[in-house]
Amino acid sequence: MPDESEGVSTGTKAGYQTTEFWLSLIVVVVAAASALLQVYRGQLDAAAAVALVASAVAAAGYSHSRATVKS
Numbered sequence: 001m002p003d004e005s006e007g008v009s010t011g012t013k014a015g016y017q018t019t020e021f022w023l024s025l026i027v028v029v030v031a032a033a034s035a036l037l038q039v040y041r042g043q044l045d046a047a048a049a050v051a052l053v054a055s056a057v058a059a060a061g062y063s064h065s066r067a068t069v070k071s
Contacts (some may be wrong), residue, residue, distance in 0.1 A: 015066050024062035031055035 015021050031051040036046035 012069055019061065020065065024058050027058040028055045031058070 031054045035044075035052040035055070036049045038044050038051070
């Protein structure tokens with residue numbers, strides 16, 4: 001079993017230091033920007049609704065996965 005003296009950390013990283021966080025953030029930003037652009041143009045349609053839902057699901061999924069790891 002590796003320990004910290006061998007250069008392997010056994011603790012969990014802070015959320016903002018993970019690839020998972022950055023990928024989730026990118027998805028949320030792109031989906032929100034897409035939805036806001038549709039609203040700005042006055043064309044709130046199915047695509048904008050899907051973008052809003054995708055943003056919410058990504059944020060909820062990230063929060064749930066981090067809570068699971070931390071517990």
